[in-house]
Amino acid sequence: AQSVTQLGSHVSVSEGALVLLRCNYSSSVPPYLFWYVQYPNQGLQLLLKYTSAATLVKGINGFEAEFKKSETSFHLTKPSAHMSDAAEYFCAVSVSAGGTSYGKLTFGQGTILTVHP
Amino acid sequence: DAGVTQSPTHLIKTRGQQVTLRCSPKSGHDTVSWYQQALGQGPQFIFQYYEEEERQRGNFPDRFSGHQFPNYSSELNVNALLLGDSALYLCASSSGTGAGVSEQFFGPGTRLTVL
Numbered sequence: 001a002q003s004v005t006q007l008g009s010h011v012s013v014s015e016g017a018l019v020l021l022r023c024n025y026s027s028s029v030p031p032y033l034f035w036y037v038q039y040p041n042q043g044l045q046l047l048l049k050y051t052s053a054a055t056l057v058k059g060i061n062g063f064e065a066e067f068k069k070s071e072t073s074f075h076l077t078k079p080s081a082h083m084s085d086a087a088e089y090f091c092a093v094s095v096s097a098g099g100t101s102y103g104k105l106t107f108g109q110g111t112i113l114t115v116h117p
Numbered sequence: 118d119a120g121v122t123q124s125p126t127h128l129i130k131t132r133g134q135q136v137t138l139r140c141s142p143k144s145g146h147d148t149v150s151w152y153q154q155a156l157g158q159g160p161q162f163i164f165q166y167y168e169e170e171e172r173q174r175g176n177f178p179d180r181f182s183g184h185q186f187p188n189y190s191s192e193l194n195v196n197a198l199l200l201g202d203s204a205l206y207l208c209a210s211s212s213g214t215g216a217g218v219s220e221q222f223f224g225p226g227t228r229l230t231v232l
Contacts (some may be wrong), residue, residue, distance in 0.1 A: 004159075030169045036223075043121070043207055043223035044160070099175050103150060103211045104173050107159030 002027040002093045006108035014116050019078040021111050023091030028073065033074040034092040034105065044090065052072060061085070076099055076103075086115045119144070121210050121224035130198050130232045138193040138227045140231040142210030148172075148192040150221060151183060160207055166191050195229075203231045 007022040025031055032051050036044040050087025055067040059104075065076045074091060092105040122141045130136050142149050148167045150161035162175035166185035185191045189210075195202055205228050209221035 002130075043225045044209075047215060047219060047224070049220065092159075103148065103209075103221050104162050104175075105150075105152075105160070105209075105221065106162065110157075110159050 002031060002095055002106050004091050004093050004106055004108035006089075006091050006111050008111055009109065010112045010114065012042050012114040012116065013081045016080050017111065019076070019081045020086065021076040021091075021113065023065075023076065023108060024072050025074060025091070025093045027093055027095055029095050032094045033061065033065075033067060034094070035063070035074075035075045035076050036089065036090045036092060036107075038088045038091055038110075040087075047076070049090075060086045081113075081115045083115050083117065086113055121208055121222050121225040122170045123206075123208050123227050124162045125227060126225070127191065127230075129232065132198055132200060134198050134231075135194065135196045135197060136229060138206050138212075138229070139192060140196075140206075140208030140224060141190045141192070141212045142208075143222050144219050146210035146212055146222070147189050148219070149185060149189065150209045151191070152209065153177070154205040154207055154226070155201075156204070163193070170182070198231045202232050205229075 003026045007025045034049045035047040048057045049069045058064045088110045090110050091108040097109045118129040124139045124144045150165040154160040163177050164174040165172045169185045182198045205226040207226045208224045211221045212218040
């Protein structure tokens with residue numbers, strides 16, 4: 001079985017500061033990893049995904065994440081926070097079966113990002 | 118493209134009642150997954166439907182059941198509602214065939230409140 005741990009339920013940064021949201025995963029087989037963002041009263045939007053190609057993954061809105069197998073981590077970063085980045089962020093893992101992922105996602109608990117002016 | 122749509126947006130029920138939630142997948146998608154997101158928690162996988170069959174199921178009791186129609190739309194049914202069933206129910210659609218990662222697109226969710 002796979003699992004995801006997001007360190008820090010709340011992260012607060014100043015506008016223009018570095019954003020770092022932490023995610024560690026556990027999986028007995030090579031994982032696919034995802035970061036989603038959820039704005040209030042909305043569904044989830046995919047920011048980026050790792051699918052065993054490049055370990056540094058670039059996503060939308062200036063976010064990127066690096067897959068580190070030795071640390072079982074997939075932390076999300078953004079060099080300069082913007083007020084519009086304030087939202088809840090979820091890390092998720094899916095596993096492949098014969099090269100195909102049916103897409104069952106296991107999510108972490110989420111991290112609420114607050115951006116101060 | 119309308120994306121994934123869900124209905125209703127909000128729903129209030131009382132304990133013991135039954136509820137049906139509906140989902141229309143994104144155009145071109147044939148797979149629908151359902152997730153339950155309790156307040157302050159991450160979404161939890163309920164089940165997934167492909168070709169009108171339940172393909173995968175999470176750790177949810179039999180009170181939770183579903184259906185997929187020939188047009189790929191789906192319903193989630195919950196019987197004998199409990200207070201703990203209060204949550205945001207998310208539907209996600211994807212393409213169920215082919216190799217590689219199948220990205221899931223999420224709908225806005227249905228907020229269910231059980232009193």
